[in-house]
Amino acid sequence: SAVISQKPSRDICQRGTSLTIQCQVDSQVTMMFWYRQQPGQSLTLIATANQGSEATYESGFVIDKFPISRPNLTFSTLTVSNMSPEDSSIYLCSVPGTGKNYGYTFGSGTRLTVV
């Protein structure tokens, strides 16, 4: 399975600022996914990052708030813009395994606290 390096692992940010999270994969993957995990909650899909095209956002998430870049098949960034305390969460990137019986691998996560 793929190995993902996710940075930063944690950050404390002031409200109104932005934070960019990076994920680097050790192999080429067509799709990368960005999830949010709010405190005590499960994972909610934010968007699918596609190389060469705009990201596909899930209901409730918009590009202005969570712009995503996917410059190549091994790298993606998620920016959390104009942050408020409600954005305090863990953000995770994920890539699918090969074959339908292979699960998805997750990055180590970015724990974001907005003050």
Add this chain to the structure above:
Amino acid sequence: QKEVEQNSGPLSVPEGAIASLNCTYSDRGSQSFFWYRQYSGKSPELIMSIYSNGDKEDGRFTAQLNKASQYVSLLIRDSQPSDSATYLCAARDQGGKLIFGQGTELSVKP
């Protein structure tokens, strides 16, 4: 709205017992299902995947799938305190996205 439902727990079992975790899903187009274990402060770790009806065993873990009932379960035999974690059920939809349940917190008491 595609949904995956789990009992949030907490589920408490004594050490050595069988822990049974259950999950239902709404999207009949889902083909593959996954169980992830998540320790506090860590990212999810894949422990089982299943896409055919029936049982799939891997060590102490058995996943069960019933597509007619849209039901997935995970059995953990000989539960250990190190199994204490949150277990997330996920279904992959036809677009390749993973939809997660809310997770079941398992506590194994020594």
